[in-house]
Amino acid sequence: MKKFLDLGLQPLANKYLTKKDLINRKKEQFYHLEVGFDNKTKLVSILNKISSYKMFDNDYPYRSSMSKTMTDSFKKLSKKIIRDYKSRFILEIGSNDGSLIQNFNKKKVICVEPCKNLAKITKKKGFKTYDEYWDINLAKKIKSKYRNIDLIYSANTLSHIANLDSVFKSINYVLSDDGILIIEDPSLLECLKRVAYDQFYNEHIYVFSLLSIMNIIKKHNLQVFKVEKLKTHGGSIRYFIKKKVNLKIKIHNSVKKHLQDELKYKMNNFKTYIKFRNKVKKSKRNLVSILNDIKRKNKKVIGYGSTAKSVTILNYCKIKSETLDYFVDTTPNKTNKYMPGTHIHIKNYKKSLLDDVDYIFLGAWNFKDEIFKKEKKFIKRGGKFITHIPTPKII
Numbered sequence: 173m174k175k176f177l178d179l180g181l182q183p184l185a186n187k188y189l190t191k192k193d194l195i196n197r198k199k200e201q202f203y204h205l206e207v208g209f210d211n212k213t214k215l216v217s218i219l220n221k222i223s224s225y226k227m228f229d230n231d232y233p234y235r236s237s238m239s240k241t242m243t244d245s246f247k248k249l250s251k252k253i254i255r256d257y258k259s260r261f262i263l264e265i266g267s268n269d270g271s272l273i274q275n276f277n278k279k280k281v282i283c284v285e286p287c288k289n290l291a292k293i294t295k296k297k298g299f300k301t302y303d304e305y306w307d308i309n310l311a312k313k314i315k316s317k318y319r320n321i322d323l324i325y326s327a328n329t330l331s332h333i334a335n336l337d338s339v340f341k342s343i344n345y346v347l348s349d350d351g352i353l354i355i356e357d358p359s360l361l362e363c364l365k366r367v368a369y370d371q372f373y374n375e376h377i378y379v380f381s382l383l384s385i386m387n388i389i390k391k392h393n394l395q396v397f398k399v400e401k402l403k404t405h406g407g408s409i410r411y412f413i414k415k416k417v418n419l420k421i422k423i424h425n426s427v428k429k430h431l432q433d434e435l436k437y438k439m440n441n442f443k444t445y446i447k448f449r450n451k452v453k454k455s456k457r458n459l460v461s462i463l464n465d466i467k468r469k470n471k472k473v474i475g476y477g478s479t480a481k482s483v484t485i486l487n488y489c490k491i492k493s494e495t496l497d498y499f500v501d502t503t504p505n506k507t508n509k510y511m512p513g514t515h516i517h518i519k520n521y522k523k524s525l526l527d528d529v530d531y532i533f534l535g536a537w538n539f540k541d542e543i544f545k546k547e548k549k550f551i552k553r554g555g556k557f558i559t560h561i562p563t564p565k566i567i
């Protein structure tokens with residue numbers, strides 16, 4: 173793994189602090205956020221990995237149902253799965269609060285979610301939920317009860333698990349020979365194009381490309397047969413994967429096309445990542461300069477969406493509460509808490525909290541369209557947004 177990016181010392185994302193933590197001066201865990209490229213597998217990953225047990229505990233705040241964009245995307249996919257695949261069971265790895273599986277018949281779904289606070293939600297709704305980490309032991313347990321599974325789905329989860337060989341070995345073990353695996357995660361190509369360096373933080377151990385996914389799964393007798401580009405999470409890829417032994421499914425043109433796009437962008441070449449590093453440095457300088465100019469004019473700036481991604485931005489650019497008065501967010505487990513590292517207050521979203529605000533920094537830039545639609549009043553009275561994607565600017 174060859175390092176190309178250093179984002180400095182960072183706190184763990186999603187570890188929001190309470191007021192009591194601040195009063196007691198709770199010691200936060202920091203780690204060195206460095207990103208590297210593996211020339212053999214073409215995999216991009218962070219270099220210092222934090223244990224899953226520390227990151228995905230029983231108090232995990234992120235809820236995928238908090239955005240309409242995501243619930244709409246899951247609904248659309250569910251309809252497709254029901255239409256195209258007559259599966260006996262659907263296994264979801266990383267089911268979060270059930271925003272995908274709520275679209276399916278309860279009797280046909282198996283959820284895997286190690287964060288017990290989230291698993292509780294789907295259990296309560298009557299979905300069979302294993303509150304365990306995905307590995308071969310769990311795969312064996314599931315196979316002994318349900319036999320082989322013909323459809324496995326996982327969104328924004330596999331990129332969070334350090335041992336990819338264990339992940340795909342366990343999937344291969346439980347998947348039927350004619351079964352389908354569908355995974356989706358942020359696209360490295362989009363991340364590079366948009367200079368979205370905030371896709372790197374402790375939970376995103378990997379940002380996948382088609383190139384790297386193909387290299388990793390081949391040793392587990394798996395093969396990508398189709399890819400779809402998604403707008404979610406700032407540009408994601410949905411990979412449709414089958415077993416190599418299944419010759420009934422033909423390889424779709426989209427695979428060749430996307431591979432060509434990645435090669436055209438020279439994603440197999442380390443120099444591309446050095447260029448990205450230089451763009452990241454420039455992005456930091458420009459964002460800080462925009463914010464400093466605004467603050468010199470005594471304007472009020474807040475953050476919108478206290479995302480894991482913003483933790484990287486705030487700590488790398490050293491943006492604190494002197495610059496951003498507070499964040500607004502709708503997630504119950506985040507509000508009335510403080511951002512990791514920078515300790516900016518997170519307030520429970522209310523429209524009135526925007527009344528005297530001049531500028532909003534888009535922490536959830538990936539939901540720009542949804543947020544702009546919601547905040548027409550703010551825009552109409554002359555309020556402005558600040559984003560760093562693809563280059564820092566005021567909108």
Ligand code: DWN
Pocket residue numbers: 234238239240328375376405476477478479480481482500501502503506521536538539542543546
């Ligand atoms: O992979 C991951 C992704 C899927 O989710 C995890 N590692 C952690 C998390 O990352 P994130 O925090 O960067 O995700 P989001 O989905 O960009 O977070 C959006 C945040 O913005 C949520 O806290 C909800 C909030 N929000 C809001 O307050 N009002 C979002 C919208 C659309 C809104 O209108």
